[in-house]
Amino acid sequence: MQNSIVLGLGKDIAIYNIGRQLNDINERKDIMALMTRDQYIESLRKLDLKVYMFGKLVENTVDHPIIRPSMNSVSMTYAFAEKPEYEDLMTATSNLTGEKVNRFTHLHQSTDDLRKKVKMLRLLGQNTAACFQRCVGMDAGNALFSTTYDTDKAYGTDYHQNFRKYWEFVQKNDLTVDGAMTDPKGDRGLSPSQQADKDLYLRIVERRPDGVVVKGAKVHQTGMVNSHEVLVMPTIAMRPEDKDWAIAFAVPTDAEGIFMIYGRQSCDTRKLEEGADIDVGNKNFGGHEALVIFDNVFVPNERIFLNGETDFAGELVERFAGYHRQSYGGCKVGVGDVLIGAAALAADYNGAAKASHIKDKLIEMTHLNETLYSCGIACSAEGYPTEAGNYQIDLLLANVCKQNVTRFPYEIARLAEDIAGGIMVTMPSEQDFRDPNLGPYIDKYLKGVASVSTENRMRILRLIENITLGTAAVGYRTESMHGAGSPQAQRIMIARQGNLGHKKELAKAIARIDESKK
Numbered sequence: 001m002q003n004s005i006v007l008g009l010g011k012d013i014a015i016y017n018i019g020r021q022l023n024d025i026n027e028r029k030d031i032m033a034l035m036t037r038d039q040y041i042e043s044l045r046k047l048d049l050k051v052y053m054f055g056k057l058v059e060n061t062v063d064h065p066i067i068r069p070s071m072n073s074v075s076m077t078y079a080f081a082e083k084p085e086y087e088d089l090m091t092a093t094s095n096l097t098g099e100k101v102n103r104f105t106h107l108h109q110s111t112d113d114l115r116k117k118v119k120m121l122r123l124l125g126q127n128t129a130a131c132f133q134r135c136v137g138m139d140a141g142n143a144l145f146s147t148t149y150d151t152d153k154a155y156g157t158d159y160h161q162n163f164r165k166y167w168e169f170v171q172k173n174d175l176t177v178d179g180a181m182t183d184p185k186g187d188r189g190l191s192p193s194q195q196a197d198k199d200l201y202l203r204i205v206e207r208r209p210d211g212v213v214v215k216g217a218k219v220h221q222t223g224m225v226n227s228h229e230v231l232v233m234p235t236i237a238m239r240p241e242d243k244d245w246a247i248a249f250a251v252p253t254d255a256e257g258i259f260m261i262y263g264r265q266s267c268d269t270r271k272l273e274e275g276a277d278i279d280v281g282n283k284n285f286g287g288h289e290a291l292v293i294f295d296n297v298f299v300p301n302e303r304i305f306l307n308g309e310t311d312f313a314g315e316l317v318e319r320f321a322g323y324h325r326q327s328y329g330g331c332k333v334g335v336g337d338v339l340i341g342a343a344a345l346a347a348d349y350n351g352a353a354k355a356s357h358i359k360d361k362l363i364e365m366t367h368l369n370e371t372l373y374s375c376g377i378a379c380s381a382e383g384y385p386t387e388a389g390n391y392q393i394d395l396l397l398a399n400v401c402k403q404n405v406t407r408f409p410y411e412i413a414r415l416a417e418d419i420a421g422g423i424m425v426t427m428p429s430e431q432d433f434r435d436p437n438l439g440p441y442i443d444k445y446l447k448g449v450a451s452v453s454t455e456n457r458m459r460i461l462r463l464i465e466n467i468t469l470g471t472a473a474v475g476y477r478t479e480s481m482h483g484a485g486s487p488q489a490q491r492i493m494i495a496r497q498g499n500l501g502h503k504k505e506l507a508k509a510i511a512r513i514d515e516s517k518k
């Protein structure tokens with residue numbers, strides 16, 4: 001059983017025990033490091049994760065054909081940080097250590113940092129056409145940095161110090177952190193303490209002098225299987241009676257008591273087919289979610305960042321959601337860029353590219369996509385410093401961003417399907433295409449323009465299918481709807497932040513309304 005991360009940096013190899021030996025954290029040998037892509041992959045091999053899929057324990061999560069593409073996507077957050085041309089976008093100077101860190105572990109220090117975050121996510125979306133998972137931890141980290149500060153100020157607690165130390169550890173080891181907010185929630189009309197089954201929101205079941213024991217689950221956990229650490233937060237604003245549910249903490253993903261059940265995706269088993277390539281649409285990259293069970297997991301005091309201060313649960317949720325709603329103005333736009341490109345190629349290969357309505361549809365797709373990007377950039381440019389010192393996005397604009405994300409990718413996908421034609425969903429399989437008897441017929445009858453091979457036409461159609469209906473649709477469509485909160489959650493925030501009263505005053509002034517006149 002191995003539960004350490006090995007960071008190889010030339011001759012300096014440091015071994016950090018991050019598995020169950022949580023008390024060793026403060027005794028680790030510190031080095032300032034950016035992990036390379038290869039080091040990241042090797043570090044995952046050292047984890048002792050318990051992941052179940054199709055009823056079986058997965059022996060090797062790193063090389064499993066269904067999981068591997070999602071790991072490849074996260075690995076790009078390391079690979080791009082190695083490229084000199086992206087250094088400014090992919091790395092930053094830490095306010096905690098003064099050292100260079102991967103931007104995915106950075107605590108934003110300016111509106112420029114916030115804008116660069118959005119640009120970085122667009123870049124990675126363009127190069128993976130999938131969810132690269134690492135942003136949830138970055139957003140959770142930034143939300144906790146300021147919320148722990150505010151909680152300490154109100155209650156004289158030590159959470160901010162705990163968090164600073166923890167995040168230094170994350171930065172120095174260049175770790176991938178899962179941001180775990182969403183509880184199963186049971187009856188949506190009831191608060192955590194009112195649920196028939198009290199575990200439907202993750203909670204404290206035992207308090208000890210050296211820490212707490214927690215029980216419950218987190219659902220839809222993006223990238224958990226590819227993460228070193230999991231950062232847990234409450235999922236809703238709470239009342240005093242929900243004290244045992246108001247808990248934020250971090251543990252290693254292979255901590256004792258944690259296990260994961262891998263989420264199914266539409267068309268996922270295509271990846272298991274022999275020689276799977278064309279039919280998977282995006283052979284190299286993907287994303288994943290998992291149901292994560294916390295079966296009496298011990299959390300030491302130094303890893304606790306909220307413990308019963310129910311009045312700060314709402315602030316934490318709002319801040320995390322705000323950052324993640326900003327994130328979508330980058331990552332979804334990058335995937336959108338690939339989808340627009342694929343639709344344009346499908347039109348070229350169909351011989352329809354010159355039609356005015358096709359050109360107009362591509363313009364519309366671009367307009368929708370750039371509108372999302374504009375929202376991501378705008379909420380970043382209008383950001384402001386928190387009392388703790390890191391930068392927060394403009395909440396109203398971030399919520400407008402996410403509200404648009406719940407709609408525009410669907411319209412972009414609809415237009416891509418329109419341009420692609422029905423063959424995108426009725427095409428024979430790759431095996432038939434490779435069959436010596438059937439292949440020539442498919443080659444002949446699925447040909448578009450003479451100058452383009454049938455195989456290339458099939459490839460681009462399968463990519464559109466992947467993003468709009470296949471494994472990547474989890475990220476591009478349903479996650480656009482529900483990820484970082486369902487549409488209504490943004491409308492509540494827009495109502496709160498929209499300042500209708502001020503708008504009424506503006507109208508009254510222009511209309512020269514005198515309310516003293518009855």
Ligand SMILES: Cc1cc2nc3c(=O)[nH]c(=O)nc-3n(C[C@H](O)[C@H](O)[C@H](O)COP(=O)(O)OP(=O)(O)OC[C@H]3O[C@@H](n4cnc5c(N)ncnc54)[C@H](O)[C@@H]3O)c2cc1C
Pocket residue numbers: 136179180181182184185188189218219220221222223289474475478479482483484485486487488489
């Ligand atoms: C692909 C994907 C990836 C995700 N990744 C992560 C992740 O990495 N980490 C994480 O923590 N979470 C993650 N999420 C979770 C995401 O934040 C939730 O899906 C979202 O908050 C909605 O919760 P739900 O799915 O339980 O939907 P529900 O809460 O069941 O909502 C369904 C509908 O019911 C409505 N509704 C719910 N409750 C009420 C109520 N009390 N009153 C009135 N209407 C109500 C909603 O508005 C919505 O219309 C992810 C989700 C998806 C789909």
Ligand code: SF4
Pocket residue numbers: 121130131132133134135136222327328331332475479483
């Ligand atoms: S949905 Fe986007 S922002 Fe969220 S983790 Fe995936 S890539 Fe990052």
